[in-house]
Structures are given as structure tokens and as C-alpha cells.
Amino acid sequence: MWIRKQVARIAGLILAAATAAVLQAPAATAMPPIPAFPGANDWACRPSAERPQPVVLVHGSGTDAANSFALLAPLVRAEGYCVFAANLGPTPGLRDVVSGQAGSGTVGIGPVGAAMLGRTIYGVGDIDHMAADLNDVVQAVRKATGAPKVALVGHSTGGTVIRQYLRAQGADAVTQVVTLGTPYRGSTWAGLRKNYPDLASLGLENAQIAAQVFGTPGQQQVVGSPLLNRLNAGGETVPGVRYTALASRADEIITPQETALLTAPTGDNRDIWLQDGCPADTADHAGLLGDKRAAAVVLSALANDNRALPC
Template sequence: MLPWKRMFRPLAALLLATAALTVPASAAHASTAPSHGWNDYSCHPSAAHPRPVVLVHGTLGNSIDNWLVLAPYLEHRGYCVFSLNYGQLPGVPVFYGLGSIDKSAEQLSAYVDRVLASTGAAKVDLVGHSQGGMMPRYYLKFLGGAAKVNSLVGIAPSNHGTTLSGLTHLLPYFPGAEYLLNAATPALAQQIVGSDLMKRLNAGGDTVPGVHYTVISSKYDEVVTPYRSQFLSGPDVKNILLQNLCSLDFSEHVLIGTTDRIAFHEVANALDPAHATRTTCLSALS
């Protein structure tokens, strides 16, 4: 193999792993596809579940693909469920969550206001995967979201950035690669450990008063690494490692947010802690 090809392999691995900071289950589902029952703006929350749930997709995801399992799961349990697209780059269809995270947080803010206005609810609950579990913290901390949000549930969230299993340490060996990440896909660069956005987001503490935080992680996560960097510190935080609930659960970054009903059982517990039930391997059948 030629020397330049050997040098290119780590960069290719870096770009492929970076692209996995998300979830689209199938690019065949465009963002304009039918939402399979959720995003019903005539839905009015019940007394049992008085807050609508807003689902926030991950990097490269969209409002449909990310939630083909979780949205119906929550609807079946009586919730009004909504999902948005955010962070679109010009000329890039279907794949969202690539734009600057601060701008994406502004889009989330506007969407929450829309949901509150249509449902008449006082607050929402947010559930997000990957970037979608972290980006709302910007909204809560800097854009007044704490007054409108009861709880934030992050599934494999990039709360303190990621090393991408160490691959980000290779960036200095590829001049221009970091600039390319920043210029072409701001959200990817902002999720690297030590980025300016990560420093600002986590300065002065991980949480804001008045919001209940839950983090659901897998030790097999190969994208947001190390997995413990997903956990938050604060007075109203519950950090959950999936394998402590079911040692047979081998979900990694994508599966934990798209299909894992054991993780989803913990989402339901976080949304309605007064009626929480024990999560076990059998929760996969619920």
C-alpha cells in the first residue's frame, strides 16, 4: 500500500465515525413523510400526561427516522408527541442536525413555543438522542427554556463532547481537517471534546434549576466516548447505565436511541416518575 493511502485510512475512519453521531434508520423517509400519527397539533394533553413530549433527533437524523419506534411507544401510553427538524444546511435534504448548535437551539425554542401554543400546556418534556440530548441544554441555559421545560431526557447525549473512540486525537495530523469540519458541518466540530461550545455549555455547572434531567447511556457506545462523558452532574440528575438494568442489552449508539425498548422504558419512567416501574430485560417486551 502506498504511504499516502496508509495516512488516509485514519482520516477516513474519523469521518465515518463522525457521520455516525446520529441515527437515521432509513434515508428513504424524507422529512416531509407522514409522521405516523404523531405531530398532531389538535392533540390536547390528558390529566394523566399533562405535558406534550418533544422529540429531538441527533446529528444527521430527522424528525421521522429517529422516532419510528419511540414516538408510537409514547403515543400508545397516552402522550401528545411532537418532533422537529433542526440544523439544516443549505442544499442538504433529509439529513439534519448539521448546522451550528446555538442556531439549532433557537429553532428548538421556536418549536417549543409552537407546541405550547397549540396544546395549551404550560410546559413540555424534551427527549433527545445524541446531539438531540445535548443541544436542548443550550436552550435551557441561554435561551430561557428552563421556564418552559419540565424535564430533559437524553439518550446517549454528547453532553461533554466526544473523542470518537480516540479518533479526534488524529485531527492535528491532518492539516485542514479541523477547519473543514468547522466550515462544512459546524455541529460535528462543536461536539468534539474541548470545543468552544462545549466549554461554554458546561461552564458553571451542567444543569439549570427547575428542570429534571435523565441521562440513559450504554457502555457499548462507540460514538459518544467515553460513555461516562454523557453523564451530568447536578442536584436533579439521574444517570442510568443500560447494562446495570439488563446485562444482556448490547445496544450501541444508534440502537439505544432508535429501537431499544429497555431504554424507552426508562424514558417512560422519567416522563412519569410517580408511576415508574422497575426496568429489566423483560421491559423489552413491554
């Protein structure tokens, strides 16, 4: 009896949040929100001869720019780059109330979204739409800084947004891409059942749990999805852009972990396991954003050098 009541309660929350999300979805704007946080979005910044490309950081699902890049943005700025980041793909939702994780700061919109709490969660919109918003950001950065090209760094879904942007817009405005925990060939979402036991108790498949946790991108990044099939049909990379793909063997969200690496990098493209040379590094999916070794990989990729990585 208790289990049936819990299932009914959870199902009711999911339905209520889904309805609220439709009724309360924010109106589209010409430019996505540009938050103010240390290291990023100084529109007076001008690129130097040593660092000619501004860096645009692209967050993943269920988070935002400031929370994602609190460590990375100041480090990139300290190396002389102009740094920018916007909040993409907003939708209302209720976060982590069912699985008892409220206030934990867990990445993801949680089981039922954020509508009933009246807060906005980002990175849960359609990836095609977020890629169009990223194009607006890139164009604004190029106009403000005078730089002809930018470098793009994406975490998780942010990397897939970058891939869609490049497919739609081409490589004319981009020199390189760095991805952290991005599922190039899709994720099985194997770790979500443990993280969200209440959703698992409903009998939902992994992809269905991912849709509740990450919104539309949860469906769009499952193994074999139409979006990923389309992105990979012409190869995982776009000619003229240098790629660095970083993966963690401790990633519990992007599974199998190898999907966060390019299948067969060629030329200047690189695959990097976080634990290679530092097996004690246990940064998981969200931990990639707070890990100093991962940050050093990004900085090395942007500078195209072979600096020593901390362990």
C-alpha cells in the same frame, strides 16, 4: 500510487461537497420542517390531566425526526402524551459514499456531506441555531396545545441542542429533560476512525473526522470545545428542570461513555447506565433509538415512576 490516488479522490470529494454545501444551503424558514410519522405531530392533540406536558423529541446529527423516533414516538403517544418532533439543522451533503456505506442507513452525514446527491441531511447545523429553531417548535407546541410547559427528549446532539435552548431561553417552558447518548463534557469521537477508514487514511484527527461526519456539531461537541465550556460553566443542568441522562457502555461514538452521564446528579436528577440490570443489552449509540430497554427508561423518566425495565 493507488493510495495517493485514493487520497486525492477523497480530498476532491470533500472539497466539492463543502463548496456545494455553501452554494446550495437551504434558506432559513420561520419554522423547521415538521414531518408526518406515526405517533408524532398531531396538532389536534390536547394534553390530559394525567399527561399535562407535551413531549418534544429532538434528533441528533446526520438523521431526522422520523428516522430517529420511529420506535419511541408511538410508545410515548400510547402512554397518553402529545408528541412532537421537527427536523432541525438542515444542510445538503453526500452520505457514506467514500467508506462504502451507501444505503446502509448509518447515522451521520458521512464523510463529505450530502450536497452532490441533492438530498438534505439534518442535525448538522450550528447548535446555537438549532436551539433557536427548537424554541420556535416549543412555542408552537405550547400555543397549539394550550400547555404551559413541555418535556424534552434528545438523542446525541439533540441533547446538546436542548441544553443550549435552556441556557438561552431558561426553564420557564420546560419541566424535564431526558437525554440519550448526549456528550455533556464532549466526545473524543474515538469510534469514528473505524467507522470511516477512508477519512482516517487521510491522517485526519478524530475531531476533524467528526466535523466531516456530523458537520458543525462534530466540532462543537469535542472535549473542551468553546460551546461545551460555555454550557458547563454554570453547571451541567438548569435549575427547575428534572434531568435523566442515559448512557450505554457499548456506545462507540460518544467516548468516553461516561460523558453521556451527569457528573454529579442531585435532587431528582438521575444517571442511568443502559446495561445496569441487563448486561446483555449491547445497544450502541444509534441503537439507543431502537432499544426497548432505552425506550422504557424514557417512558419511566417522563412518568417519574420506577417501572420495571425489559431486558
